[in-house]
Amino acid sequence: MKGIKYIISIFILFSLIVGVVACSGEKKTEEKSAEAKQQTFTCPMHPQVIKHEMGTCPICAMDLVPFEKNSDDKSIKLDAQRQLLANIKTIRIGDGENGDISNQSVLNGRLVIDPQQSNYISAKVAGRIEELFVRETGVVISKGQPLYKLYSEQLATLQQEYLMALAQQKQFAGDKLEQQLVSSAKQKLLLYGQTEAQLQKLNKTQQKNPYVTVFATQGGTVAELSITQGQYVAEGSPIMRLEGYGKLWVEVDVYPNEMQQIKQGQALKVVVDGWEDQAQTMKVDFINPSLQAGTQLTQIRGSIANPNGQWQAGLQVKVMLTSQAVSGEMNLPIDAVIRDGKGQHVWIKTGKDSFEPMSVSTGKANGNSINITSGIATGDEVVVTGAYLLYSEYVLKRGKHPLDKS
Structure with missing residues (x-):
């Protein structure tokens, strides 16, 4: 008898435990379901404001709107009052209100x-920027204007070679080899930025000068300056870029x-x-x-x-x-079509307060109208004023582009 009572007690205790666990599971399921159904709201002007109940924005006092970022619904809803405030207007394709497209x-x-008007100026000889005549971008310079003065030991060496070649030429007048040496030394100096006038002065004074002033070979505006006064530069280093x-x-x-x-x-x-x-x-x-x-x-x-x-x-x-003029019923005001890098789309009114994006292909257009070649059909009610607001509203609520598939 005692054994039977013991078994009955164990059965009752087990039943109570199973009941408690089942109730707990149902409660958790209900909580998860409630959490999943919980709606969030945000402010159209301040998306950082997110609440779990309807109210007003603490920043601008606007009414909060439902936040449906994870929704797969392609349509967006706007009540009559907000449509009025946004100046949403539609026309029905095929009602005769659409005009012809002009030929432009x-x-x-x-x-x-x-870029063909740009020119880089680089250092023809290594040395130190002794004086910089142009120190800022945006300065307009003309051809022949001095740009910078350079101190260069290398230049002094080349001048010395030129003077020696001239002295040798005087001693051996008429010698073709000596003439070639003078010509070669002179050409080096010209390539390193010396002018004919500077070489004539060098020949007259017989005094080498380690300083060379570089002049602009063309006019333009200084768009980029790569050096500062006192800086050492190597041969070929960029000095400045001119733009025309x-x-x-x-x-x-x-x-x-x-x-x-x-x-x-x-x-x-x-x-x-x-x-x-x-x-x-x-x-x-x-x-x-x-x-x-x-x-x-x-x-x-x-x-x-x-x-x-x-x-x-x-x-x-x-x-x-x-282009040739296009007539027909599939012509819309230019602002009815949203055109961006993702493509082109219009907004179709699918219900009293419901609007849905529709991808379209377009043809000829002018400043006022655009021809729709595919994507909409006769009878569709297309938004012609306020399409950009619907586009912005969709991006705000869904967090994606209207033409994105997912």
Whole structure:
């Protein structure tokens, strides 16, 4: 009897232990599920603010928005009030509101330095920079202007050889060998930066001078200075780099579908931003045969004159590309298409408060409209105002580009 009671007691104790473990497991599962469902919120203007409940930003007092970085949903939601504040406007493809594309496309480009206008000045002879006449970058120098004065024992030795050759020539007048020695010694001095006037003075005074003043062989602007006064330099050491701005390159970004309209030697109209009244003509000198790394863009290049140096490298330009007019329903305002290194996309309204990015291919464009060749269909409601805000909102909430697959 006692044995039966003992067995029953053991069974009851085991049942209690199993029940406690099961409850604990269910509780942990519920906690994990709750943690997984917990929503985080962030501020559109200050993404460093992250909270686990709806509220306002402590910095700017804006309402927090859901933070959905790990979401695989391609769409993004914007309530009616935020759509109104963001001036989100749409048009439906096929409703007759889309106009024709004019016969002029606008390509974006920039001015860059023409490397053919650059010139490096290096030390022709080893020595010490005794005096530096140009001590800062940005200085404009002209051809023949003195740049620096160099002290060189090597130069003094070459001058002594030249004087000795001249003395020998006087003693053996008419000797061809002596004439060749004088000519050789003179040529060495000229190669080391001495001028004809300096050699004539040396011949007249018979006094060697270990100092040589180096003059600019061409004009330009000092873009880089590699030495300081008192510094020792070796033969061939870089002294300074000069840049000329009388002519500038124009580098233009072009999408592959636009390349069929461009040929080598073609003349294009160039307008520098801010100087719309001074249009220039550029001839296409180079067409890049490959796309830029990580983008869907290639480049063409030409050059324009830069009168009085009024334009600087880095200024943005617009290049006009003439093409045939395109009519049809797949024409959108230029701002409706987001164009970057990842490609081109528009935003489609898929619900009352829902918007989804859609990759598109484009054709001809001008300053106001662009033709869509694929990616959207008749009946799609496309965002034409506020597309960049939706793009920024998506990147903020998802932490990735709208065209990324994952």
